[in-house]
Amino acid sequence: PRKHMDILGLGMADGCELRVHPTGKAQLRLSVQTQGQGHETTFAQIVSHVIGLPPEDIEVVHGDTDNTPFGLGTYGSRSTPVSGAAAAVAAQRIxxxxxxxxxxxxxxxVEDLEWEHGRWHVKGDPSQGKTIAEIAMAAHSSLELPEGVEGHLDASVVYNPPNLTYPFGAYICVVDVDP
Incomplete structure (x- = not known):
């Protein structure tokens, strides 16, 4: 958290931007860089779990400081707890x-809608609903949106974790003694 940790005066929060295109495909831009941990898979799965788009339809962009939000990077087992949480918050906003x-x-x-993974539908009538992809198209269309609601389906987050994370591991040694 910013209140406990910083690097040369910069707080330990990380940025995340999520955009669902009218095609129903999404782009997630993060401020961490993979070092072989599989960030592309992990972060796409987090977003998929929240909004219901297939993970393969979520492009994860990272490590490009010209096209990603500011953050402090990958180290100390912080990528998923910080940037993964940022991705989850952005997906929830979407x-x-x-x-x-x-x-x-x-x-x-709004109160008449229920969530079913990847889809909002009218309570008591699941046949009347819209998937996230259909909603993304509607957000870009001529649909009359309520006052204060901007078109497009995107979100931006700067996530400040509420607590520290602690890496862990386990080691097991098996020994056979041959008398």
């Missing part, structure tokens, strides 16, 4: 905004 856009498209109130 999901929340998608609910408002789905309500406008389905001509119902």
């Amino acid at each position: 999901k929340d905004k998608a609910r408002v856009i789905a309500a406008a498209a389905l001509e119902c109130s």
Whole structure:
């Protein structure tokens, strides 16, 4: 957390940007760089779990300081707890905004919608619903959105973790003694 940790005066928060394109494909831009840990897979799965797009439809962009938000990078087992959490928060913001856009498209109130993985639908009538991909297209269309709701389906986050993370491991040694 910023209150406990910094590097030369820079807080330990990391940035994340998530954009769902009208095609239903998404781009996640992160401030960490993989060193072979499989960030591309991990972060795509986190976003997929929250908003329901298939992981293969989520492009993860990292390590490009011209095109990614500011952050302090990959080290000390912090990538998933900090940037992964940022990805989850950004995806939740997308999901929340998608609910408002789905309500406008389905001509119902936000309270009348239920979440089913990757889809908002009218309570009691699952046939009346919109997937995240359909909502992304609607967000870019001529759909009349409620006042205060901007078109497009994107979110930006600077995540400040509430606590420190501690790396761990386990070692096992098996010994056979041959008398």
